[in-house]
Every structure is written in C-alpha cells, then in structure tokens.
Amino acid sequence: MTAPSPIAGLGATIRRQSTTAQVAAAIRDAILAGRIPPGTPLREAALAAELTVSRNTIREAARILEGESLVRYQMNRGIVVTEITAEDVRDIYAARSAVENAGVDALTASRDPAVYAKLADLVTGIEGAFAAGDADRVLECDRLFHATLVAATASRRLSAFHASLQQELRLALTLAEHASERLGRTADDHASLLEALHASPAKARSALGRHLLAGAAELQRLVDLLAHDGVTR
Amino acid sequence: MTAPSPIAGLGATIRRQSTTAQVAAAIRDAILAGRIPPGTPLREAALAAELTVSRNTIREAARILEGESLVRYQMNRGIVVTEITAEDVRDIYAARSAVENAGVDALTASRDPAVYAKLADLVTGIEGAFAAGDADRVLECDRLFHATLVAATASRRLSAFHASLQQELRLALTLAEHASERLGRTADDHASLLEALHASPAKARSALGRHLLAGAAELQRLVDLLAHDGVTR
DNA sequence: CTTGCTGGATTGCTGAACAATCTGACAATG
C-alpha cells in the first residue's frame, strides 16, 4: 500500500503553493484581521498592483474566497467583503448548534478521556488568557474548544463546515474590536459546559444550547448596533 | 424598506448570468449526470475550445466547482473530477446524520403540519415514481424528502451544506447507474420514517439513523466494488 | 424632482504568450 521507497522517515513534505493560493491567503488574513472592513469593495486593479500579481490571479483568488463566503461577487460591480447581518448571526448559531450537538452526542457516547483532557486544557487556557488580558488568545481558545467538540464526530466535512461557520462569525467580530464584557462570561460558560459534558447528554445539550444562545444574542445586539451607526456603506 | 417604485407586481427579475457561471453550470451538470466520470482530468484547453470560451474563464469556473468539491486542483496537474472513496461515503453520511437530526429536532418541536404534508407528498411521489420505474424521479424525491427535513431548521447555511453533501453523494451514484435493489427499499424506508416523525423524537432519530446507515452501507459496498474493478485511474 | 445624457472608472472576458512543470519514452548505466 505504501510507496515503494520507505527509505527515510522524513515526514516533511515540500510545500509549493500556487500564487493564487497565496493571494487568497493574504486577502483572507486581511479580512479576518479586520484590516479590510465588511462592505468594502475590492478593486481588482488596485489589488493586483498592491500584490504585484496579475488581475486574473486576483479573480481566481476571489472565487476561492467567495466559496468561503468571505467575499461576494456582484455582477459588473466586482468583489465586496461580505457584510454580516443580525439574521446571518442567528442562522450561523443555529447551524453551529446543530453541528456541535452532534459533537456532544459523539463525545458523551465515546467518553474519550483524551478529548475531555483537551477540553479541560482549553478551559484553563481561556482562564489564563483572560487573566492576562490577552483577548486574541481567549477567542482562539474559544474557537478551539468548540472545534475540538465537533472533531469528536470524526467527520472531516462536519469539522470543515464548522470551521467555515466560525470564520464567518469572526467576520462579524472584526466590527467589535474585543467586546470585553463578552470575554468575561466566556470563561465561566466553558467551565460549566465542560462540567455538563461530564454529566449527562441531556445536560450537555441544554448547557451548549444556553451557551450558544447567549453568544448569539450578544453578537446580534452588537451587529444591529453597528448597523444603525452605519460605519460602512 | 421596499424599493421606491412599487409600480407593478412583475415578480420576474431579469437574470443576467456571467459566462463563468454558465460554464460552471455546464460542467457541473456534465459531472453530476455521469457524463464525465470521477477521476477524469479536465484539460483546460480542450474545455475552452469545446465551450468556445477563454481558458481563463474555464479556470474561474473550475475554482467555483472546487468550492463545491466536485473537482480538485492538483498543482501543475490541473483539474480532476473528484473521486469518492468508501471513507468519504462514511464521512458524508455522518455529516448528513448530524444535520438531518437537527431537522428532526426542529420538526418534532414545531409539529408544523405544512412540513408533514410536504413530506407525505414526497413519499407518495417516491412510491409512484418507483411503480412507474422512473429511477431518476425516485432519487429526486428522495433528495427532496431529506432536504425538506433539513429545511425545517430554517437555517439557510444548514440547508446549503446539506445540499452540498447530497451533491457529493450524487457523484458516487453516477458510478452505480441506478442500483435497482436500492430503490426498492427506499420507498418503504421513507414511509416508516415519516411515521416515526409523527411519533416521538426519539423514535424519529433512531429511524433516521437506521435509514441513513443502511444507505451508507449499501453505497460503501458499491464504491468499494467499483474501486476494485478499477474502471477509472 | 424626475429624466436624460455624458465621461470616467471598473468589470467581464478574450486571446496570445512564456516559463515551469509534468509525462512518457527511450537510451545509458551499473
């Protein structure tokens, strides 16, 4: 089954990235870091010049990002960074709920101690980062916590979908440069959530439901607020 | 909130499709219809000539299809129609199970009679199509049945994800030009599944689980079989 | 206050080009 040359255990594979992929990554990073706010039209010529790359390459990269719904193509109007509405937030949280509940089912069925350990680590990670005032790391650990939960389903596609949902949420979060009150509750929530995961499936489900609902409500409020101020458009 | 010119109720919107979108649609159809079997490399120049379109346009379309995972890009080797493995089938059914269970939860919570009616219609549609020997329509109704179930969650993203999963499965099915035995059980399964949906959430979940598991097993067997014959590659 | 027009900006798509890379075959080598 393996390759005919089991010479060395050099696990390192040479990674050649296409220019298109690099461009996509660059733009993605810029968007997720909030350097390009939602609603901004991306001028192809400008981007091409900026990245010293052909306009066609930009377009291909944009198609990729469109597939991740980070960006939308408007006919004859070009590329626009996706704007997240309160309705979108509701939808995303509904989807997350469905997917993460599957994770809960898988975990409470397998009771895999490795997963529980990882989750516990992440909870302490959140608490530590919060104490240190490192907002980015709090969010990162939060993301990983939920990703780990979904990973318990052992389905690559579910994990990918979930990652995409979290990426979209991050898009909304860029508007809200570190809402500190939100971070406060994050730590407590995850601790009690983990507790519920150790208890019964039913408790876990309802705890997760509450956790997500709270997050959704807060983010929705935020999005609505900023939409009224009309920073973009 | 509405447009400032509520003149007429002409619901028809002019639909201008980009060439890229049309090309993507054409290729997608060809793939899903089995006209281009999995594993086939798509030569850009040939496609461009065939569709009387520029090579760049083909590439953009391919990026779109890549996002739907109908096609993969291999560095310096170009576009290849995605091949589905038995492992993929397992993964897809796991994901479907998670998503459709969310549909079950939503439906058994709302008890929306409209949804039940639609599902009942589709079951009779399956039975009718099967009696008439119309395999395509059977599969179509099957798809719609499950899509309707997921639609009960009222989440656009969940529905989109589910549709994508079903599209991937269709990719595997092209190999198996109408496995007639499979169709036989489909009718019965859905009828009893609908019954369970009327009963309790728990019954519905387990019925759905059995239904999907059976489908997965059959399709996996099929894929493995065809993989050994090595029709492609 | 709507309509019509106009010029500049930008997109959608094309067609040609060229270097880098892959593929398969064939010769050379030990």
Place this chain on the structure above:
DNA sequence: CATTGTCAGATTGTTCAGCAATCCAGCAAG
C-alpha cells in the same frame, strides 16, 4: 534487469494588453 539520466511534447501557472459592456456620479434640461 532494474535503476537512472535525458529529452521532447503536452499541459499548467501566470502574465499582459486590450475591448465591449456596465456602472456611477454629476450635471443639464424638462
């Protein structure tokens, strides 16, 4: 005879210049 080197042809990755269609803002006219 299995491995390695070499070479030509095919194909991809990317660039470039260009043109028609479309959008947009502003301004003139009704």
